[in-house]
Amino acid sequence: MSKTPGKGPTDGPLTVEELQLAVRNHSMPLEALRYDITPAGLHYLLIHFDIPVIDAADWRLSIYGRVGRVLELSLDDIRARPKVSLPVTLECAGNGRSRLHPRPVSQPWVTEAVGTALWTGTPLSGLLAEAGLLDDAVEIVFSGADHGFEKGEELDYARSLSIADASRPEILLAYEMNGQPLLPQHGFPLRLLVPGWYGMASVKWLDRIEAVNRPFDGYYQATNYHYRSGPDDPGVPVRRIRPRALLVPPGYPDFLTRQRTLSAGLCRIEGRAWSGEAPIERVEFGVDGGWMPAELDPPQGAFAWRRWSCIWSAEPGEHVLSCRATDAAGNVQPIEQNWNWIGVGNNMAQAIPVMVR
Ligand SMILES: Nc1nc2c(c(=O)[nH]1)N[C@H]1C(S)=C(S)[C@@H](COP(=O)(O)O)O[C@H]1N2
Numbered sequence: 001m002s003k004t005p006g007k008g009p010t011d012g013p014l015t016v017e018e019l020q021l022a023v024r025n026h027s028m029p030l031e032a033l034r035y036d037i038t039p040a041g042l043h044y045l046l047i048h049f050d051i052p053v054i055d056a057a058d059w060r061l062s063i064y065g066r067v068g069r070v071l072e073l074s075l076d077d078i079r080a081r082p083k084v085s086l087p088v089t090l091e092c093a094g095n096g097r098s099r100l101h102p103r104p105v106s107q108p109w110v111t112e113a114v115g116t117a118l119w120t121g122t123p124l125s126g127l128l129a130e131a132g133l134l135d136d137a138v139e140i141v142f143s144g145a146d147h148g149f150e151k152g153e154e155l156d157y158a159r160s161l162s163i164a165d166a167s168r169p170e171i172l173l174a175y176e177m178n179g180q181p182l183l184p185q186h187g188f189p190l191r192l193l194v195p196g197w198y199g200m201a202s203v204k205w206l207d208r209i210e211a212v213n214r215p216f217d218g219y220y221q222a223t224n225y226h227y228r229s230g231p232d233d234p235g236v237p238v239r240r241i242r243p244r245a246l247l248v249p250p251g252y253p254d255f256l257t258r259q260r261t262l263s264a265g266l267c268r269i270e271g272r273a274w275s276g277e278a279p280i281e282r283v284e285f286g287v288d289g290g291w292m293p294a295e296l297d298p299p300q301g302a303f304a305w306r307r308w309s310c311i312w313s314a315e316p317g318e319h320v321l322s323c324r325a326t327d328a329a330g331n332v333q334p335i336e337q338n339w340n341w342i343g344v345g346n347n348m349a350q351a352i353p354v355m356v357r
Protein backbone atom coordinates (compact mmCIF):
# COMPACT_ATOMS: atom_id res chain seq x y z
CA MET A 1 0.00 0.00 0.00
CA SER A 2 1.25 3.48 -0.86
CA LYS A 3 2.53 5.47 2.09
CA THR A 4 1.53 8.71 0.39
CA PRO A 5 -1.38 10.34 2.20
CA GLY A 6 -4.62 11.07 0.43
CA LYS A 7 -6.71 9.25 -2.16
CA GLY A 8 -5.86 11.72 -4.86
CA PRO A 9 -7.81 14.76 -5.95
CA THR A 10 -11.26 14.87 -7.57
CA ASP A 11 -13.65 17.37 -9.11
CA GLY A 12 -16.59 15.07 -8.38
CA PRO A 13 -19.39 15.63 -5.87
CA LEU A 14 -18.69 15.50 -2.13
CA THR A 15 -18.28 11.88 -1.01
CA VAL A 16 -19.94 10.13 1.95
CA GLU A 17 -16.49 9.87 3.54
CA GLU A 18 -16.00 13.63 3.35
CA LEU A 19 -19.49 14.17 4.77
CA GLN A 20 -18.69 11.89 7.74
CA LEU A 21 -15.56 13.91 8.46
CA ALA A 22 -17.40 17.21 8.04
CA VAL A 23 -20.05 16.32 10.63
CA ARG A 24 -17.46 15.03 13.14
CA ASN A 25 -15.15 18.02 12.77
CA HIS A 26 -16.93 21.35 12.65
CA SER A 27 -15.55 24.73 11.66
CA MET A 28 -16.06 28.11 13.35
CA PRO A 29 -19.16 29.92 12.02
CA LEU A 30 -17.81 33.06 10.33
CA GLU A 31 -19.99 35.38 12.44
CA ALA A 32 -17.85 34.24 15.41
CA LEU A 33 -14.99 36.29 13.94
CA ARG A 34 -16.62 39.08 15.98
CA TYR A 35 -15.16 37.71 19.24
CA ASP A 36 -11.59 38.47 20.33
CA ILE A 37 -11.62 35.10 22.07
CA THR A 38 -13.72 32.37 20.47
CA PRO A 39 -16.18 30.75 22.89
CA ALA A 40 -15.01 27.13 23.26
CA GLY A 41 -18.10 25.65 21.62
CA LEU A 42 -17.59 27.79 18.49
CA HIS A 43 -13.88 26.94 18.07
CA TYR A 44 -13.19 24.58 15.16
CA LEU A 45 -12.38 20.91 15.84
CA LEU A 46 -10.16 18.39 14.11
CA ILE A 47 -10.07 14.88 15.54
CA HIS A 48 -8.46 12.12 13.47
CA PHE A 49 -9.64 9.07 15.45
CA ASP A 50 -12.03 8.80 18.45
CA ILE A 51 -12.04 11.24 21.36
CA PRO A 52 -10.43 9.30 24.22
CA VAL A 53 -12.24 9.20 27.56
CA ILE A 54 -9.62 10.03 30.18
CA ASP A 55 -9.94 10.04 33.95
CA ALA A 56 -7.61 12.79 35.16
CA ALA A 57 -7.05 10.91 38.43
CA ASP A 58 -5.34 7.97 36.65
CA TRP A 59 -3.71 10.00 33.91
CA ARG A 60 0.07 10.64 33.92
CA LEU A 61 2.42 12.48 31.59
CA SER A 62 5.70 10.63 30.97
CA ILE A 63 8.82 12.50 29.89
CA TYR A 64 11.49 9.96 28.92
CA GLY A 65 14.01 8.85 26.29
CA ARG A 66 17.26 10.78 25.92
CA VAL A 67 16.88 12.57 29.27
CA GLY A 68 18.90 12.54 32.48
CA ARG A 69 15.82 12.02 34.64
CA VAL A 70 12.53 10.39 33.68
CA LEU A 71 9.47 12.34 34.87
CA GLU A 72 6.02 10.91 35.60
CA LEU A 73 3.66 13.79 36.32
CA SER A 74 0.06 13.98 37.45
CA LEU A 75 -2.21 16.82 36.37
CA ASP A 76 -1.79 18.39 39.81
CA ASP A 77 2.02 18.22 39.43
CA ILE A 78 1.71 20.11 36.14
CA ARG A 79 -0.76 22.64 37.52
CA ALA A 80 1.66 23.36 40.38
CA ARG A 81 4.33 24.54 37.90
CA PRO A 82 4.69 28.10 36.53
CA LYS A 83 1.43 29.14 34.89
CA VAL A 84 1.16 31.15 31.66
CA SER A 85 -1.95 32.29 29.72
CA LEU A 86 -1.67 33.19 26.05
CA PRO A 87 -4.28 34.06 23.40
CA VAL A 88 -3.44 31.85 20.41
CA THR A 89 -5.07 31.49 17.00
CA LEU A 90 -5.18 27.87 15.87
CA GLU A 91 -5.93 27.03 12.25
CA CYS A 92 -6.11 23.62 10.61
CA ALA A 93 -3.53 23.20 7.84
CA GLY A 94 -6.36 21.82 5.68
CA ASN A 95 -8.38 25.05 5.92
CA GLY A 96 -9.38 26.09 2.39
CA ARG A 97 -9.12 22.52 1.04
CA SER A 98 -12.55 22.25 -0.56
CA ARG A 99 -11.96 25.46 -2.49
CA LEU A 100 -9.21 23.69 -4.44
CA HIS A 101 -9.73 22.40 -8.01
CA PRO A 102 -9.30 19.50 -8.17
CA ARG A 103 -10.13 18.87 -4.52
CA PRO A 104 -8.00 16.50 -2.39
CA VAL A 105 -10.38 14.08 -0.62
CA SER A 106 -10.08 14.63 3.14
CA GLN A 107 -11.72 16.85 5.77
CA PRO A 108 -13.56 19.27 3.42
CA TRP A 109 -12.98 22.64 5.08
CA VAL A 110 -14.14 25.81 3.34
CA THR A 111 -12.43 28.85 4.99
CA GLU A 112 -13.38 28.77 8.66
CA ALA A 113 -11.24 26.03 10.33
CA VAL A 114 -9.90 28.55 12.81
CA GLY A 115 -10.42 29.87 16.33
CA THR A 116 -8.65 31.90 18.99
CA ALA A 117 -8.67 30.74 22.59
CA LEU A 118 -6.98 31.88 25.77
CA TRP A 119 -4.81 28.86 26.54
CA THR A 120 -3.34 28.34 30.01
CA GLY A 121 -0.59 25.93 30.92
CA THR A 122 3.04 25.57 31.88
CA PRO A 123 5.93 26.28 29.50
CA LEU A 124 7.32 23.08 27.99
CA SER A 125 10.89 24.43 28.31
CA GLY A 126 10.73 24.26 32.13
CA LEU A 127 9.84 20.57 32.14
CA LEU A 128 12.46 19.75 29.50
CA ALA A 129 15.07 21.50 31.66
CA GLU A 130 13.90 19.50 34.68
CA ALA A 131 14.22 16.22 32.77
CA GLY A 132 17.64 17.31 31.45
CA LEU A 133 18.05 16.58 27.74
CA LEU A 134 21.10 14.44 26.93
CA ASP A 135 23.62 15.77 24.39
CA ASP A 136 22.53 13.37 21.65
CA ALA A 137 18.82 14.38 21.77
CA VAL A 138 17.79 15.94 18.43
CA GLU A 139 13.98 15.98 18.58
CA ILE A 140 11.12 15.76 21.04
CA VAL A 141 8.22 13.45 20.11
CA PHE A 142 4.75 14.23 21.48
CA SER A 143 2.15 11.44 21.51
CA GLY A 144 -1.57 11.49 22.23
CA ALA A 145 -3.79 8.85 23.79
CA ASP A 146 -5.88 8.55 20.61
CA HIS A 147 -5.29 5.57 18.38
CA GLY A 148 -6.31 4.41 14.91
CA PHE A 149 -5.26 3.54 11.39
CA GLU A 150 -3.88 5.50 8.45
CA LYS A 151 -3.33 3.70 5.13
CA GLY A 152 -3.31 0.35 6.95
CA GLU A 153 -0.75 1.43 9.54
CA GLU A 154 -1.86 1.31 13.20
CA LEU A 155 -0.68 4.30 15.20
CA ASP A 156 -1.15 6.89 17.92
CA TYR A 157 -1.39 10.53 16.88
CA ALA A 158 2.19 11.81 17.27
CA ARG A 159 4.31 14.73 16.07
CA SER A 160 7.82 15.95 16.79
CA LEU A 161 9.65 19.27 17.15
CA SER A 162 13.37 19.97 16.86
CA ILE A 163 15.06 20.81 20.17
CA ALA A 164 15.32 24.46 19.04
CA ASP A 165 11.60 24.66 18.17
CA ALA A 166 10.57 22.81 21.36
CA SER A 167 12.64 25.23 23.49
CA ARG A 168 10.75 28.34 22.39
CA PRO A 169 9.22 30.11 25.40
CA GLU A 170 5.67 30.32 23.97
CA ILE A 171 5.23 26.55 23.72
CA LEU A 172 2.84 25.39 26.40
CA LEU A 173 1.51 22.23 27.94
CA ALA A 174 -2.04 23.55 28.21
CA TYR A 175 -4.69 22.33 30.65
CA GLU A 176 -7.18 25.21 30.33
CA MET A 177 -9.01 26.82 27.42
CA ASN A 178 -10.75 30.15 28.10
CA GLY A 179 -10.30 29.68 31.85
CA GLN A 180 -11.92 26.22 32.02
CA PRO A 181 -10.42 22.72 32.02
CA LEU A 182 -9.98 21.50 28.43
CA LEU A 183 -13.14 20.03 26.90
CA PRO A 184 -12.80 16.35 25.90
CA GLN A 185 -12.74 17.28 22.20
CA HIS A 186 -9.93 19.81 22.69
CA GLY A 187 -7.55 17.37 24.39
CA PHE A 188 -8.52 16.88 28.05
CA PRO A 189 -6.61 16.76 30.33
CA LEU A 190 -3.49 18.16 28.58
CA ARG A 191 -2.42 19.24 25.12
CA LEU A 192 0.65 20.67 23.52
CA LEU A 193 0.22 24.17 22.14
CA VAL A 194 2.62 25.39 19.45
CA PRO A 195 1.66 29.04 18.80
CA GLY A 196 2.16 30.22 15.23
CA TRP A 197 2.10 26.73 13.72
CA TYR A 198 -0.79 25.07 11.94
CA GLY A 199 -2.93 23.02 14.33
CA MET A 200 -1.44 19.59 13.60
CA ALA A 201 1.57 20.47 15.81
CA SER A 202 -0.58 21.01 18.91
CA VAL A 203 -0.98 17.37 20.02
CA LYS A 204 -4.13 16.75 22.09
CA TRP A 205 -4.63 14.11 24.85
CA LEU A 206 -0.88 14.36 25.36
CA ASP A 207 0.50 11.59 27.59
CA ARG A 208 4.06 10.93 26.37
CA ILE A 209 6.99 13.22 25.60
CA GLU A 210 10.08 11.37 24.36
CA ALA A 211 13.48 12.88 23.61
CA VAL A 212 14.96 10.96 20.65
CA ASN A 213 18.39 10.86 19.04
CA ARG A 214 17.22 10.71 15.41
CA PRO A 215 14.50 12.48 13.43
CA PHE A 216 11.03 11.08 14.10
CA ASP A 217 9.52 9.31 11.08
CA GLY A 218 5.91 8.86 12.30
CA TYR A 219 3.07 9.13 9.77
CA TYR A 220 1.87 12.60 10.81
CA GLN A 221 5.44 13.91 10.72
CA ALA A 222 7.15 12.30 7.74
CA THR A 223 4.28 11.22 5.47
CA ASN A 224 1.32 13.51 6.08
CA TYR A 225 1.58 17.31 6.46
CA HIS A 226 3.91 18.04 3.56
CA TYR A 227 3.44 20.43 0.68
CA ARG A 228 3.75 17.98 -2.25
CA SER A 229 3.13 18.65 -5.94
CA GLY A 230 2.10 14.99 -6.45
CA PRO A 231 2.28 11.56 -4.79
CA ASP A 232 5.97 11.04 -5.63
CA ASP A 233 7.20 14.47 -4.57
CA PRO A 234 9.01 14.26 -1.18
CA GLY A 235 7.69 17.77 -0.53
CA VAL A 236 8.35 20.26 2.23
CA PRO A 237 7.04 19.94 5.83
CA VAL A 238 4.05 22.09 6.82
CA ARG A 239 4.98 24.32 9.74
CA ARG A 240 3.91 27.93 10.37
CA ILE A 241 0.52 29.43 9.48
CA ARG A 242 0.39 31.35 6.22
CA PRO A 243 -1.27 34.79 6.35
CA ARG A 244 -5.05 34.91 6.03
CA ALA A 245 -7.76 37.51 6.53
CA LEU A 246 -11.45 36.66 6.84
CA LEU A 247 -14.46 38.96 6.99
CA VAL A 248 -17.74 38.53 8.82
CA PRO A 249 -20.28 38.06 6.01
CA PRO A 250 -22.47 41.20 6.14
CA GLY A 251 -26.27 41.30 5.97
CA TYR A 252 -28.51 38.24 6.29
CA PRO A 253 -28.07 34.74 4.82
CA ASP A 254 -30.47 32.58 2.88
CA PHE A 255 -30.87 29.35 4.88
CA LEU A 256 -29.99 26.89 2.13
CA THR A 257 -27.59 28.75 -0.16
CA ARG A 258 -26.04 31.13 2.42
CA GLN A 259 -26.40 33.87 -0.23
CA ARG A 260 -26.24 37.24 1.62
CA THR A 261 -28.62 40.19 1.29
CA LEU A 262 -27.93 43.66 2.70
CA SER A 263 -29.16 47.22 2.33
CA ALA A 264 -27.45 49.89 0.22
CA GLY A 265 -25.51 52.64 1.99
CA LEU A 266 -22.62 52.84 4.41
CA CYS A 267 -21.81 49.44 5.83
CA ARG A 268 -19.17 48.53 8.44
CA ILE A 269 -17.15 45.54 7.31
CA GLU A 270 -15.08 43.74 9.95
CA GLY A 271 -12.94 40.68 10.22
CA ARG A 272 -9.75 39.17 11.58
CA ALA A 273 -6.31 38.55 10.14
CA TRP A 274 -3.40 36.41 11.29
CA SER A 275 -0.09 34.91 10.22
CA GLY A 276 2.22 32.52 12.03
CA GLU A 277 5.20 33.77 10.01
CA ALA A 278 5.29 37.42 11.17
CA PRO A 279 2.96 40.11 12.57
CA ILE A 280 0.09 41.26 10.35
CA GLU A 281 1.05 44.48 8.63
CA ARG A 282 -1.80 45.21 6.21
CA VAL A 283 -5.31 44.06 5.38
CA GLU A 284 -7.17 45.06 2.24
CA PHE A 285 -10.90 44.77 1.65
CA GLY A 286 -11.93 43.79 -1.88
CA VAL A 287 -15.09 44.52 -3.86
CA ASP A 288 -15.46 43.01 -7.34
CA GLY A 289 -11.69 42.84 -7.83
CA GLY A 290 -10.80 46.36 -6.53
CA TRP A 291 -8.99 46.75 -3.18
CA MET A 292 -9.04 49.35 -0.40
CA PRO A 293 -7.01 49.45 2.82
CA ALA A 294 -8.70 48.39 6.05
CA GLU A 295 -7.95 49.78 9.51
CA LEU A 296 -6.19 47.49 11.99
CA ASP A 297 -7.06 47.38 15.70
CA PRO A 298 -4.13 47.03 18.15
CA PRO A 299 -2.78 43.45 18.28
CA GLN A 300 -3.94 41.21 21.16
CA GLY A 301 -0.67 39.32 21.43
CA ALA A 302 2.00 37.93 19.11
CA PHE A 303 0.10 34.71 18.35
CA ALA A 304 -3.54 35.81 18.09
CA TRP A 305 -5.58 37.19 15.23
CA ARG A 306 -5.98 40.95 14.83
CA ARG A 307 -9.28 42.71 14.21
CA TRP A 308 -9.65 44.90 11.13
CA SER A 309 -12.53 46.98 9.80
CA CYS A 310 -13.51 49.47 7.14
CA ILE A 311 -16.56 51.35 5.88
CA TRP A 312 -17.99 50.24 2.55
CA SER A 313 -20.43 52.32 0.58
CA ALA A 314 -22.62 49.49 -0.75
CA GLU A 315 -24.20 50.15 -4.15
CA PRO A 316 -27.32 48.20 -5.19
CA GLY A 317 -26.66 45.05 -7.20
CA GLU A 318 -24.62 41.86 -6.93
CA HIS A 319 -21.05 42.03 -5.62
CA VAL A 320 -18.27 39.70 -4.53
CA LEU A 321 -16.55 40.75 -1.28
CA SER A 322 -13.05 39.66 -0.36
CA CYS A 323 -10.08 40.50 1.86
CA ARG A 324 -6.39 39.71 1.96
CA ALA A 325 -3.61 39.97 4.53
CA THR A 326 0.08 40.87 4.26
CA ASP A 327 2.53 40.16 7.07
CA ALA A 328 5.72 41.92 8.13
CA ALA A 329 7.84 39.25 6.43
CA GLY A 330 6.28 40.30 3.10
CA ASN A 331 4.03 37.24 2.75
CA VAL A 332 0.95 38.29 0.77
CA GLN A 333 -2.20 36.21 0.77
CA PRO A 334 -2.87 35.01 -2.81
CA ILE A 335 -6.05 35.50 -4.82
CA GLU A 336 -5.50 32.24 -6.70
CA GLN A 337 -5.52 28.79 -5.11
CA ASN A 338 -2.38 27.36 -3.50
CA TRP A 339 -2.71 23.79 -4.79
CA ASN A 340 -0.90 20.75 -3.43
CA TRP A 341 -1.54 17.00 -3.26
CA ILE A 342 -3.23 16.85 0.18
CA GLY A 343 -4.69 20.36 0.13
CA VAL A 344 -2.82 22.06 2.97
CA GLY A 345 -1.97 25.75 3.39
CA ASN A 346 -4.52 26.96 0.82
CA ASN A 347 -4.79 30.55 2.02
CA MET A 348 -6.42 31.93 -1.15
CA ALA A 349 -8.55 34.99 -0.43
CA GLN A 350 -12.15 34.51 0.73
CA ALA A 351 -14.93 35.37 -1.76
CA ILE A 352 -18.45 36.20 -0.49
CA PRO A 353 -21.19 36.92 -3.02
CA VAL A 354 -23.71 39.45 -1.72
CA MET A 355 -26.90 41.08 -3.04
CA VAL A 356 -27.30 44.76 -2.11
CA ARG A 357 -30.91 46.01 -2.27
N1 LIG B 1 -3.87 13.66 19.62
C1 LIG B 1 -4.30 14.43 18.60
N2 LIG B 1 -3.89 15.70 18.52
C2 LIG B 1 -4.31 16.50 17.51
C3 LIG B 1 -5.15 16.00 16.50
C4 LIG B 1 -5.60 14.66 16.62
O1 LIG B 1 -6.39 14.14 15.80
N3 LIG B 1 -5.14 13.90 17.68
N4 LIG B 1 -5.50 16.81 15.45
C5 LIG B 1 -4.56 17.90 15.17
C6 LIG B 1 -5.04 18.83 14.16
S1 LIG B 1 -4.83 18.37 12.55
C7 LIG B 1 -5.53 20.07 14.49
S2 LIG B 1 -5.93 21.16 13.28
C8 LIG B 1 -5.70 20.48 15.90
C9 LIG B 1 -7.13 20.89 16.18
O2 LIG B 1 -7.28 21.34 17.49
P1 LIG B 1 -8.74 21.65 18.06
O3 LIG B 1 -9.64 20.49 17.69
O4 LIG B 1 -8.58 21.86 19.51
O5 LIG B 1 -9.20 22.90 17.35
O6 LIG B 1 -5.36 19.43 16.80
C10 LIG B 1 -4.24 18.68 16.43
N5 LIG B 1 -3.88 17.77 17.51
Ligand SMILES: [Mo]
Pocket residue numbers: 046091092093094199200
Ligand atom coordinates in the same frame (compact mmCIF):
# COMPACT_ATOMS: atom_id res chain seq x y z
MO1 LIG C 1 -5.51 20.12 11.15
